[in-house]
Amino acid sequence: MPATINVNGRITGEREAVVPVLDHGFLYGEGIYETMRTYNGRVFLYDRHVRRLRNSARLIALDLPFTEDDLAAQVRDTVAAAALGRAEAYIRVLVTRGVGDLTYDPRATPRPSVVIIVKPQVDPEPSAYERGVRVVIVDVVRNHPETVNPMIKSNNLLNSALAMQEAIRRGGFEGLMRNYRRELSECTTSNIFIVRGGVALTPPLSSGLLPGITREFLIEIGRDVGIDVREEVLRDEDLFAADEAFLTSTTREAVPIVAVDDRAIGSGRPGPVTRRLLEEYRRRAQAG
Ligand SMILES: Cc1ncc(COP(=O)(O)O)c(C=O)c1O
Numbered sequence: 001m002p003a004t005i006n007v008n009g010r011i012t013g014e015r016e017a018v019v020p021v022l023d024h025g026f027l028y029g030e031g032i033y034e035t036m037r038t039y040n041g042r043v044f045l046y047d048r049h050v051r052r053l054r055n056s057a058r059l060i061a062l063d064l065p066f067t068e069d070d071l072a073a074q075v076r077d078t079v080a081a082a083a084l085g086r087a088e089a090y091i092r093v094l095v096t097r098g099v100g101d102l103t104y105d106p107r108a109t110p111r112p113s114v115v116i117i118v119k120p121q122v123d124p125e126p127s128a129y130e131r132g133v134r135v136v137i138v139d140v141v142r143n144h145p146e147t148v149n150p151m152i153k154s155n156n157l158l159n160s161a162l163a164m165q166e167a168i169r170r171g172g173f174e175g176l177m178r179n180y181r182r183e184l185s186e187c188t189t190s191n192i193f194i195v196r197g198g199v200a201l202t203p204p205l206s207s208g209l210l211p212g213i214t215r216e217f218l219i220e221i222g223r224d225v226g227i228d229v230r231e232e233v234l235r236d237e238d239l240f241a242a243d244e245a246f247l248t249s250t251t252r253e254a255v256p257i258v259a260v261d262d263r264a265i266g267s268g269r270p271g272p273v274t275r276r277l278l279e280e281y282r283r284r285a286q287a288g
Contacts, residue, residue, distance in 0.1 A: 004082035006116040025096025028257035029156035032056035040152035087120040132258030142185040191215040195244035214248040244271030
């Protein structure tokens with residue numbers, strides 16, 4: 001099904017939706033975004049996504065041209081126009097620096113562009129959850145936090161795109177990146193967890209990664225269901241020696257990782273801690 005797209009308040013089909021070539025989002029990748037999804041027609045963890053969008057905007061010194069209520073109304077209208085029926089919505093909100101002259105001077109672009117893309121949410125194949133997936137550790141290094149900080153959910157995605165190209169070439173479901181200190185950081189569109197001795201571990205933000213909303217929510221779930229979830233610096237050998245591993249994202253929830261490169265992780269099958277966290281995540285998502 002084609003996408004329904006809102007460009008600065010005008011909702012059209014995907015073929016009619018255009019932004020000018022002189023938009024600095026196109027010219028320089030100057031912009032930020034969020035990916036959200038619905039469960040039972042309601043956007044899940046909307047407030048947290050808006051909070052992260054605000055933080056991304058602050059980190060690139062961009063004034064968001066809407067209030068939270070304005071944005072919520074635009075998202076609602078775009079989802080309604082998409083008429084997805086019983087399908088859940090995938091929603092991508094982008095804000096770019098806007099249209100202006102060919103200069104990095106932000107004074108040339110007084111009005112940010114706001115785009116909302118709505119499509120049906122496509123879940124990973126059931127086999128990804130039942131049998132698990134293989135990821136590869138890629139050679140592409142995650143952006144140094146003092147260059148394009150991975151904390152910014154930025155439209156400037158070349159780092160991730162190049163990492164995923166490598167993962168695809170090597171047959172990986174995802175590409176796992178290390179940071180410049182060779183610590184594990186995150187995958188191209190997801191965060192990483194390992195399980196060791198019943199404790200779930202995920203790299204800290206200081207390893208240079210996006211503060212994933214699913215990651216944050218799973219840390220809270222772990223606390224509630226009695227699974228210890230902690231942040232810890234992780235390296236390749238921690239992953240290879242793990243009992244379980246999984247990746248997390250809004251559109252994929254928690255997907256078990258059963259192999260990394262050519263090595264099996266744990267038993268080579270999805271493990272009990274991953275299953276328990278996923279089950280509770282889904283229960284809460286369905287409950288809204
Ligand atoms: C680089 C990166 N890390 C992690 C994530 C997962 O974040 P979230 O759980 O908020 O979807 C994403 C999501 O797209 C991402 O692009």
